[in-house]
Amino acid sequence: MFNYSDKLNTLMETVKRIYEENWGKYPPSHDFLHVKRVLVIAEKIAREEGFTEEDILILKTAVILHDIAIAVTGSKNNHAEKxxxxxxxxxxxLGYPSKAVEVICTAIAEHSWRVNRKPSSRISAILQDADRIDALGAIGLARLFSYSTILGRLFYNEEEPIPRSRQLNEDRYALDHVFTKLAKIPDRMNTASGRRIAENRLKLLLKILGYMEREIEGKM
Structure with a gap:
């Protein structure tokens, strides 16, 4: 019988080394710490959804490799397929069974929000959920600002930091991305567990934005 656990440990070290060797090439928002956080989220959801231990190991394998092209190329362009x-x-x-390779690689190809593909397996569904949850909450906001510096976005619109009446412009302002994409994440969850976590993290994110607005206005 194939030993997924041993292979996972080997793979983890290999992928960690790839990220370390390419540090500075890829955006910090998509570093190995992101991978490790998604691992924790994915396992939590999988256990709540009743996954077997073997399926959890297969899921973890998909998580470890889901952004590997970003580490290798430094670009998010078509990164899911790559x-x-x-x-x-x-x-x-590494000798993984063909069926497992197919499930893992298909899940990776399907995980990107931009690609907008429906998950073809439970592995794919939870990879999508866990990866998107890491875009929410306090960590999600930190990642948003980090990646926005690479894109050349301003943190916020000076006249109306939290967009209420003006037209959204996520290409120009980082905080607008919260409302064009991040606020929609809970409704795009594939699992009940994922939705619960996503809703809680979105509430936290919006609460932080409230504090930010007060700081900008000099009220704190």
Missing amino acids: SSKIAEDMLRK
Whole structure:
């Protein structure tokens, strides 16, 4: 029988080394710490959803490799499909069963929000949920600001930091991205567990924005 646990440990060290060797090449918002956080979230959801131990190990494998192309190339451009191809090569070299490789690589190819693909398996569904949850809450806001500096966005619109009446412009203002994408994440969850976590993190994120607005206005 294939030992997923041993292979997972080997893969974890290999991928960690790839991220370390390419540090500075990829955005900090998509570093190995992001991978580790998504691992924790994914396992939590999987256990609540009744996954077997073997399926949890397969899910973890998908999580570890889901953004590998970003670490290798430094770019998010078509990263889900590219990560899927890199993952397939790595997993076959490690001797993973063909069925597991197919499930893992398909889940990776499907995980991107921009690609907007429906999950074809429970593994894919939870990978999507866990990855998107990490875009919410306090960590999500930190990641948003980090990545926005790379995109050349201002943190917020000076006249109306929290957009209430003006037109949204996420290409220009980081905080607008909260309302064009992040606020929609809970409704896009595939699992009940994921939705609960996402809703709680969105509430926290919006609460933080309230404090930010008060600071900007000199009320704190």
